[in-house]
Amino acid sequence: MTERAPLISMQLMGKDYSVPSGLTIMAAIEYAGYKLVRGAGCRGGFCGACPTLYRRADSHRIFTALACQTLVEDGMCLVQMPFVPLITKPYELQTITPRPNTLLQHFPEIAGCVACNTCTRACPQGLQVMDYVQAALRGDTKRAAMLSFDCISCGICSSRCPADIKHYAVGLLARRIYGKFVTPAAPDLSARVAELEAGHYHGALDELVGMSPAELRVRYEQRSFEAVADGGEAHSATKRYNSPVDPVDFQDEIER
């Protein structure tokens, strides 16, 4: 018989429960009998659908977390946010002419930032949210894009902001502008798109479609990675991105 985890006491959506320690908030909610139809998604920390507001027994502060990424604590009192409302002025990226005040024009509320840093403290991704809003405010689209790169749009920042800034939408537009107007075009990509459009891979696809699952598995296990141009290690887009290094350093990687 396996040893049972000790129970802890917590309050879920206004009711007291005892749940095993070691569960994530999301697992605890389900252990308590709730069925999550909103406020749950990938369960892997990437989709941003499960923001939680909670307090601890020993603090007057409100804390925030992703329910799927955070373990329950004894004395926790929490509520799930189904989503954070977001309405922004529509924009058509194709018609935007990037200027230093483009982000400010689309999101004038960023001028109300008082630098309280509440957004940064709330971010489950550990992003420097206030810094990217400040970068957007002063027209530094590149820095805003880089600092917001790992944003998963959970919206916790916006739910806590005293100036009602829609941080994640600001970061998204910054990245779109940066991607469209600043990042150099990738010649490999357009070459590959041309190949696809010319039907270059139709034969290979037909071959795969005709295989049995067993044959497919063998083929999958034998797959090889494309060599990179300089003969070095195969490129991994995400390998270094969650490192403590300043994301702005990655501009070299992008521009190479």
Next chain:
Amino acid sequence: MGSSMQIAYYPGCTIKASAHQHEGAALAVLRTLGVELREMAEWNCCGVVHSLTSDNLIRHMAPVRVFARLREQGENEVATLCDMCFNTLARANLHARQQPEQIAAISVTSGDELSYDGGAGVLHLLQVLRDRVGLAAIRAHVRRPLRGLRVYPYYGCKLLRPAEVGIDDPETPAVLRDLMQALGATVVEGSLQTQCCGAYHVVDHAEIVAGRVAATADQASAGGAEAIVLSCPLCHYNFDTLQATSGAPLPVFYYTQLMGIAFGLEPDQLGLEEQQIALLPLLQRHNLVHVKGEQA
């Protein structure tokens, strides 16, 4: 005895919480006088905590954070070009020195991530130039004296007021005059040099700004000035975009641009074409710049 006078009554929290004897006595006395205080059906705190404090602490958060970051970077002094930033930082710094308990409150609000003791310094670039570099050294770098160029130094507010943070005499400032003379220019002065340009009224009452800018530019022109030289980006915006004088508008220079000209720097380093009112014709008239392709 019936009441002859009825007045709505706002008690306030303190009366209800810790001075109810005062309230009881007052109501009794007034009843005797035939005055009935009728308590408002619903009321809230008057906001005294906010209105009587001179702090509104949240607005100090940004400048205090600047100083805290400065310290984190191992620095103890910071210079700024922007008059508005200088003024904001200097005043917050003064605040931090004089009211450390308010900085402590900011720190608590920030989740204890902000700490600052007011010990760092902020310098306006003009202070750096005047007090650290020195006018003699600046004069020694002049390669192309601004001889014959008549400029009107405009100070506005943020360099000078309030006096506790001002970098010069708030009534008769000299720093821009001395700097321009060190560059070889002729200085025209006037009573409106320290008048506010109207600042952010440009957003909602542009006519206020336009009137002030016109009066100042007219005074400068009447004194024979050919250009205005200033420091503040907001003043610059207002003078450059809203200068509707009776005569030709005066070009508006940052003092750094004229320093660059006098030092013989390449004009394309000096952003001379980023103004609405063209700068180059005046400089060409004085033989201070040569457009590429033209003979010297």
